[in-house]
Amino acid sequence: MDTCAPMCEETRDKKQSLIGLSLEELQEICRSEDLPSYAARQMMDWLYVRRATSIDDMTNLSKAARARLSERFCVGIMPPAEAVRSTDGTVKYLFEVNPSSDNQRKHFVEAVFIPDGERATLCVSSQVGCKMHCQFCMTGRQGWHGNLSAGDILNQVFAIPESQQLTNVVLMGMGEPMDNLDAVLKALALMTSTPGMGWSPRRITVSTVGVKGTLERFIRESECHLAISLHAASPEVRSAMMPAERICSMTQLLELLRQYDWSGQRRLSFEYILFRGVNDSMADARRLVRLLEGLHCRVNLIRFHRIPDAELEGTDQDGMLRFRDFLTQHGVFATIRASRGEDVMAACGMLSTLKIRN
Ligand code: SF4
Numbered sequence: 001m002d003t004c005a006p007m008c009e010e011t012r013d014k015k016q017s018l019i020g021l022s023l024e025e026l027q028e029i030c031r032s033e034d035l036p037s038y039a040a041r042q043m044m045d046w047l048y049v050r051r052a053t054s055i056d057d058m059t060n061l062s063k064a065a066r067a068r069l070s071e072r073f074c075v076g077i078m079p080p081a082e083a084v085r086s087t088d089g090t091v092k093y094l095f096e097v098n099p100s101s102d103n104q105r106k107h108f109v110e111a112v113f114i115p116d117g118e119r120a121t122l123c124v125s126s127q128v129g130c131k132m133h134c135q136f137c138m139t140g141r142q143g144w145h146g147n148l149s150a151g152d153i154l155n156q157v158f159a160i161p162e163s164q165q166l167t168n169v170v171l172m173g174m175g176e177p178m179d180n181l182d183a184v185l186k187a188l189a190l191m192t193s194t195p196g197m198g199w200s201p202r203r204i205t206v207s208t209v210g211v212k213g214t215l216e217r218f219i220r221e222s223e224c225h226l227a228i229s230l231h232a233a234s235p236e237v238r239s240a241m242m243p244a245e246r247i248c249s250m251t252q253l254l255e256l257l258r259q260y261d262w263s264g265q266r267r268l269s270f271e272y273i274l275f276r277g278v279n280d281s282m283a284d285a286r287r288l289v290r291l292l293e294g295l296h297c298r299v300n301l302i303r304f305h306r307i308p309d310a311e312l313e314g315t316d317q318d319g320m321l322r323f324r325d326f327l328t329q330h331g332v333f334a335t336i337r338a339s340r341g342e343d344v345m346a347a348c349g350m351l352s353t354l355k356i357r358n
Pocket of ligand 1: 131132139
């Protein structure tokens with residue numbers, strides 16, 4: 001694994017990580033260390049393009065500059081603490097993180113690598129746990145234990161062995177990205193800017209239940225694709241499963257989304273887990289068609305992955321196909337998302353590090 005375990009131990013205890021810092025922050029470091037300001041751009045290149053794992057790798061900085069920087073800083077890539085491989089090739093990674101809210105105890109998040117032919121996607125976490133308490137989600141049950149920094153978010157992308165193969169990143173792991181938007185936007189900017197990783201924002205999708213204020217800011221300040229966790233076609237059904245509906249209703253969400261143009265390259269999608277007898281009738285499908293009428297979007301139908309003690313049950317394959325066909329026949333582009341990594345609790349809604357904390 002191309003990581004820097006000994007240095008990273010040292011990082012956490014004594015040194016500040018450079019990964020996750022912006023050009024402006026690196027320029028500030030250069031000023032304080034008496035280095036020329038162009039060294040900050042060189043460091044950006046080493047960190048985000050050439051993937052240096054130690055300051056010593058940054059060979060176009062003078063030896064003296066590297067020695068000075070190494071006294072206080074390190075690259076800070078933290079290897080995953082554990083990896084579990086599914087029979088379908090999906091790999092769930094566990095990362096130790098240091099959320100700002102609580103430095104007294106160990107915290108962990110999970111990221112999931114999903115290879116699929118030419119595509120290689122990493123599902124990334126943005127928080128330790130989550131405040132949204134969606135009934136069908138293991139992370140929601142865990143509660144919230146802190147926000148990840150931009151460095152913690154990027155570390156998931158950089159530290160896995162398959163990092164260089166990645167074609168896509170989705171922020172659909174643990175946490176609600178709009179509830180930690182400063183760090184999420186900073187990580188996205190470092191991934192999509194030059195200097196930075198220089199990825200197209202079309203390779204990244206951010207998923208949200210919809211949080212007032214921050215969602216609008218995300219739409220304005222990022223070009224990444226947006227996925228809305230809808231999971232119901234009426235407010236009553238949604239609020240019974242998702243307390244977030246009571247704070248930012250689907251009516252308000254759709255009103256907001258309709259103010260923007262989604263017909264270009266930026267994709268708007270709605271995620272809809274099908275629950276038997278709850279949201280999977282043809283009346284629900286009809287309501288959903290009406291709800292999305294005129295909006296340039298797609299619907300991703302997702303099979304429910306059973307979690308312990310959940311009363312909800314998933315719709316069977318025939319029911320899912322019927323629901324999808326109704327949507328497509330009525331002009332709403334809909335697909336059924338393939339389930340991946342269920343045997344290692346890596347599938348949608350199954351991520352949790354609750355047991356590991358206790
Ligand atoms: S589905 Fe997303 S927003 Fe809802 S509890 Fe799980 S992680 Fe949080």
